[in-house]
Amino acid sequence: MMEMNIEKVACIGAGVIGHSWATLFAWKGYRVALQDVDEAALKYALARIRKNLEFLSEKELLRNEEAEEILQRIEVTTSLRECVEAADYIQESVPENYSIKKEVFRKADSFARSQTIIASSTSTLKMTEIQKATRNPERCVIAHPWNPPHLMPLVEIIPGEKTSRETVEVTRNFMEALGKVSVIQKKETVGSIGNRLAAALWREAINIVDEGIADLEDVDKAVSAGPGLRWAVIGPHLSYHLGGGRGGIEHFLDHLGPAMESRWRSLASWVTIPPSAKRRLVEGIRRHSMLRERSMEELIKWRDDRLVKLIKILYLEKE
Numbered sequence: 001m002m003e004m005n006i007e008k009v010a011c012i013g014a015g016v017i018g019h020s021w022a023t024l025f026a027w028k029g030y031r032v033a034l035q036d037v038d039e040a041a042l043k044y045a046l047a048r049i050r051k052n053l054e055f056l057s058e059k060e061l062l063r064n065e066e067a068e069e070i071l072q073r074i075e076v077t078t079s080l081r082e083c084v085e086a087a088d089y090i091q092e093s094v095p096e097n098y099s100i101k102k103e104v105f106r107k108a109d110s111f112a113r114s115q116t117i118i119a120s121s122t123s124t125l126k127m128t129e130i131q132k133a134t135r136n137p138e139r140c141v142i143a144h145p146w147n148p149p150h151l152m153p154l155v156e157i158i159p160g161e162k163t164s165r166e167t168v169e170v171t172r173n174f175m176e177a178l179g180k181v182s183v184i185q186k187k188e189t190v191g192s193i194g195n196r197l198a199a200a201l202w203r204e205a206i207n208i209v210d211e212g213i214a215d216l217e218d219v220d221k222a223v224s225a226g227p228g229l230r231w232a233v234i235g236p237h238l239s240y241h242l243g244g245g246r247g248g249i250e251h252f253l254d255h256l257g258p259a260m261e262s263r264w265r266s267l268a269s270w271v272t273i274p275p276s277a278k279r280r281l282v283e284g285i286r287r288h289s290m291l292r293e294r295s296m297e298e299l300i301k302w303r304d305d306r307l308v309k310l311i312k313i314l315y316l317e318k319e
Helices: 016-027 039-058 066-071 080-084 098-111 127-133 165-177 193-210 216-225 227-243 245-266 275-287 289-293 296-316
Strands: 008-012 031-035 074-077 089-092 117-120 140-145 154-159 181-184
Touching: 008 016, 008 080, 008 098, 016 031, 016 039, 016 066, 016 089, 016 140, 031 080, 039 066, 039 074, 080 098, 089 098, 098 117, 098 127, 117 165, 127 140, 140 165, 154 165, 154 193, 165 181, 193 216, 193 275, 216 227, 216 275, 227 245, 227 296, 275 289, 289 296
Parallel strands: 008 031, 008 089, 031 074, 089 117, 117 140, 154 181
Antiparallel strands: 140 154
16 A cells, blocks of 8 residues: 655756755755756756745745755656655656656666656646556556646646556655645546646637737736636636626526637637747737846746736645
């Protein structure tokens, strides 16, 4: 039987997702081994982790003196064996490619202890395929974060055909112990729950720009100041249930459903981004006022400042 007695976490891959996971695990008190084949990537990752911790301190999510202590919990290596052999939990975040991920899982499975869960951060690939490379597929699972993992609460847990129920439950319990909001996806699809929803919305956002219905910046405003704000609190289904008044979702479906259906009939249905849309997206981003006013680094900080404020209200404040 697996037990959630986790003290050391291995992070394979030191890119954007990998170093953010490492920040989270170390911040929450775990010893972390961060691995990448590129020493320069590891050096950059440590610098980014330090920046992440400075940001968390600035936002009063940790004390100033804690940052150095947290950094001391992180060790880096280019050796996969060294990274995983003493780990109680493994989080893989290498490029989205089956051959790369399967090779990493094959090696991690051979080096890691028998009870150690091996989780993937993949947003698109299927665990049923990845776990074919291992001798112990029952301990392999997807734990897909939203970027950046050290800030965004959501993690989507997706088992493969041979993933054990125990692996799913231990992973979920661990994620919730980290302060994550976990959801379990019951069936494998191309992409996770959140990414599929985001893809559907973005296609229509692109279409509105391409058809000249609205400028790109106004489309972004319409999402963030409208449905995005409401969905951040209660999600789409509960939103429409409340929109049905006393009759709830049944009333909404019966009386407002036809209006929704008329909109659906007019939405884009393409599966390849039209060349004209690509041109207009690039042009629209270049004209975006927020990019004229801020550098990319400044915009990321501005975004994260507001994310933290929302997270504090939605998930950290006691009701």
